[in-house]
Amino acid sequence: MSNNTVVIEKSQNETMTAARASRRPLDYQQIALYKDVNPLDWEDWRWQLKNRISAKEELSQIIKLTKEEEEGIKKASGRLSMAITPYWASLIDPEDANCPLRRQAVPVISESVVSPHEMTDPCAEDRDSPAPHLVHRYPDRVLLLATEHCAMYCRHCTRRRLVGDHRESNSPAKFDAAVEYIKSDRKIRDVLISGGDPFILEDEEIENLIKKIRAISHVEFLRIGTRLPVTLPQRITENLANMLKKYSPIWVSIHFNHPKEITKHCKIACEMLADAGVPLGSQTVLLKGINDRPYIMKKLMQELLQVRVRPYYIYQCDPVRGTQHFRTPVAAGINIMEKLRGHTSGYAVPTYVIDGPGGGGKIPVGPNYILSQAKGKYVLRNYKGKIYTYLE
Numbered sequence: 326m327s328n329n330t331v332v333i334e335k336s337q338n339e340t341m342t343a344a345r346a347s348r349r350p351l352d353y354q355q356i357a358l359y360k361d362v363n364p365l366d367w368e369d370w371r372w373q374l375k376n377r378i379s380a381k382e383e384l385s386q387i388i389k390l391t392k393e394e395e396e397g398i399k400k401a402s403g404r405l406s407m408a409i410t411p412y413w414a415s416l417i418d419p420e421d422a423n424c425p426l427r428r429q430a431v432p433v434i435s436e437s438v439v440s441p442h443e444m445t446d447p448c449a450e451d452r453d454s455p456a457p458h459l460v461h462r463y464p465d466r467v468l469l470l471a472t473e474h475c476a477m478y479c480r481h482c483t484r485r486r487l488v489g490d491h492r493e494s495n496s497p498a499k500f501d502a503a504v505e506y507i508k509s510d511r512k513i514r515d516v517l518i519s520g521g522d523p524f525i526l527e528d529e530e531i532e533n534l535i536k537k538i539r540a541i542s543h544v545e546f547l548r549i550g551t552r553l554p555v556t557l558p559q560r561i562t563e564n565l566a567n568m569l570k571k572y573s574p575i576w577v578s579i580h581f582n583h584p585k586e587i588t589k590h591c592k593i594a595c596e597m598l599a600d601a602g603v604p605l606g607s608q609t610v611l612l613k614g615i616n617d618r619p620y621i622m623k624k625l626m627q628e629l630l631q632v633r634v635r636p637y638y639i640y641q642c643d644p645v646r647g648t649q650h651f652r653t654p655v656a657a658g659i660n661i662m663e664k665l666r667g668h669t670s671g672y673a674v675p676t677y678v679i680d681g682p683g684g685g686g687k688i689p690v691g692p693n694y695i696l697s698q699a700k701g702k703y704v705l706r707n708y709k710g711k712i713y714t715y716l717e
């Protein structure tokens with residue numbers, strides 16, 4: 326399907342929504358602000374980007390803003406700015422301030438509260454940076470921050486110190502030093518291109534970067550982290566998919582937080598990538614009031630399998646400044662893992678991790694299934710709590 330011929334669905338299958346049916350009709354043309362938009366424009370990612378919502382006045386034409394949101398939007402300018410694609414805005418419940426898509430996109434005043442233990446760079450990425458745009462924490466792999474821009478700025482973003490549209494440094498970043506560093510260390514066999522969102526770059530820019538990394542003989546594994554199939558699915562074009570296919574294998578990790586994000590458009594985007602032979606994984610941030618109930622998380626994971634995305638990680642929300650209102654107790658995450666493992670397909674069970682504050686890297690946490698361990702004897706419990714002994 327070409328990017329220009331996506332059929333506008335008059336009604337979407339709403340059974341996928343988890344918590345409650347959205348009051349928002351999923352047809353954007355029913356939103357006054359967008360009723361005259363040409364469907365071809367709507368399907369054009371550049372139109373979507375150009376028409377992102379960044380002002381209170383625009384947003385208030387689509388949703389009924391609360392006092393907390395109005396204040397939050399005012400405070401957010403100059404920091405992690407507000408930017409919402411019309412596509413995402415069309416999915417927001419205009420009446421419900423707790424709508425999971427709304428809370429991820431619309432700043433609230435709580436963001437300006439900095440709580441104890443919160444940090445600007447909780448994962449100490451800047452400290453582990455041997456070259457500009459590069460983080461080298463693990464022995465055999467590096468993280469390359471390809472851009473500071475995203476289609477939409479998530480209010481829970483861990484890299485809020487870096488990303489945001491207020492930094493208009495749109496001159497293409499220079500990766501020469503980063504590439505030289507990767508070249509110089511033969512132990513690096515895995516490069517993760519992230520950001521910001523790498524897919525916000527032009528196809529040619531992405532391709533140039535991929536080419537440079539592919540040219541390094543010891544790099545055998547290349548992956549890209551993105552949220553665009555969720556926040557701007559129109560960006561996944563035939564052209565992009567075909568380009569990625571040329572450099573196969575390239576793995577793609579997609580940031581998904583709620584079943585409502587898996588719309589018809591999102592499904593098409595995932596399908597195009599999967600059809601191009603791109604293995605897809607998911608990354609999910611555990612967010613209070615958004616996906617911290619086991620049945621919502623289970624639904625998300627199961628629906629990801631339906632669109633050929635293999636659940637990869639659930640992250641405990643990092644202690645980044647101004648995100649207290651999103652953070653759950655760790656027990657909430659452990660409880661979710663307890664309710665997944667054994668209760669549903671193993672493929673639907675990701676790994677729950679805490680990124681060790683201060684640069685510890687991802688540390689898996691989860692229910693304990695080993696009750697006791699003595700010489701040659703393990704006492705285990707299964708997902709139902711029944712006890713079994715394994716003799717070595």
Ligand SMILES: *Cc1c(COP(=O)(O)O)cnc(C)c1O
Nearest residue numbers: 460461462463466467468517687
């Ligand atoms: C998450 C991360 C990686 C990749 O870790 P995997 O567990 O291999 O997915 C690499 N470098 C940094 C700095 C990271 O945060």
Ligand code: SF4
Nearest residue numbers: 475478479482521552
């Ligand atoms: S897409 Fe990722 S990098 Fe961009 S704002 Fe959201 S969480 Fe941050």
